[in-house]
Amino acid sequence: MSTSTMAENSHSPFGTPAPTLSTERTILRQWCPEDLPLFAALNADRDVMRHFPTTLDRAQSDAIAHRLAQHIETHGYGPWALEIPGVTPFAGFVGLMRVGFDAPFVPAVEIGWRLARAWWSKGYATEAAIAVAQFAFETLDLEALVSFTVPANVRSRAVMERIGMRHCPGEDFLHPLVPPGHRMRRHVLYRLDAHELAANKG
Template sequence: MMVYFETQRLRFRDWKVEDLPDFRIMNDDDKVMRYFAEKLTEEETDRFYSIIQAEFRSFGYGLYAVETKHNQEFIGFIGFHWANFISEFTPCIEIGWRLKSEAWGKGYATEGARACLKYGHEILKFDEIYSFTSKINYSSENVMNKIGMVKIREFEHPNISEGSTLREHVLYASRKFADTL
């Protein structure tokens, strides 16, 4: 099993088939999936797992499985995704996170996203990394602010139906050389 990097409390690693049961539960949790168009069925989670694996094979990076170091418990993912829906800023490298609700409120998302952003710029040599979420997802937007990303604009996500409260999104960016631009 490949470990990509660690923080004080978290380990970013390859996915294991043993992660799938917890991943399925997480993607079917009303709280976790509150800001998504719908929860994922087991079959949809398994397809998502396959997409994650394919991105690692194709790009050498992806949505890293995240576990706590003190007990090796899988708590979700934080990492990079190749966002390619139709928009003015895509295709792009997106940083994203999804943690099971039991892991919330402990600072894991901020700690992990900050380390992942640094890894993306310093090791993977990404010049620009984007993040976006529905405008009403204040928790994720708060993480974007805490890790030093800058709000670029708001947009309507083309893959979310008109009239949905989730359609309006915020777009943030992190540029490797932002201070020199």
Template structure:
């Protein structure tokens, strides 16, 4: 079922046929660089099952992203609730993971703008957050392009990562519904 459409993308619920392309995306070393624990087909399958369960429980999730022009499934993008406790939880996170062959083409920004619009105007969420590893500059640029704000006081050590992990330190970006509706956010 299609959830959102942009000029170039369809964001939809997951299909059985999505496992193989998503597993290939998760095995790409460029994609895995900042994401520990992915890379195997079984991990991808478990991740998709968690996403589908989240959708059934909450009514929103990370959606499969398909190119309108070709029908190719190129990753996921959408909303999830973090599965850990931190100073900013409970929260709803916007996130994405796209095939590296589709990076630097504006797809993440385009899809994320549509998801933010949906989050604030259809779901009426009070706030959306996003977080990533400090050095994941590409994702941070997307967060900034869609209007999320970073405050260094919000940065945190990810509780699901080992204390000595170089990926443990995360930056947190936020956008409130009020700021979005007051045009401080970048609208779809």
């Protein structure tokens, strides 16, 4: 197949129309090609990837960005690119993802986040995650969200707790995509039910 034919046939989800969410300081939007180098930089950062099995190279990072953008295009929601107007066009992602592996709590929709180190400790992840949870319950009409990480990921667990999620120790699990015996296999499972967000909003 010639290069031009491949280009004509290959579909890119980048920039396709999708709901955009906004908060006081942030915008959650579909991914665009300009996000790719910034996403690759954060995926290559050992601090950011401390609680994942490995850092990612550019090709791996681009493939994940494509998959996340594709999720948004397919489902109308997903792990949105996080823009902070006046600060940075791309800080990372915050959003929703259908859990794609087998576990006792699946089917489920996960809420998750990954920000470049420069944008930690400013409340951006929590602010965006609250808007995402509201969208999940009020617009998508989901009944519940889950989130999970390794026990040592205290920053991620703190975001979960700040948005009102509760740890369900009885549902902690061995991640099926992490090899048996790997120190990152055990994951803690958090939940947020629709009525809990309403209660948290008071």
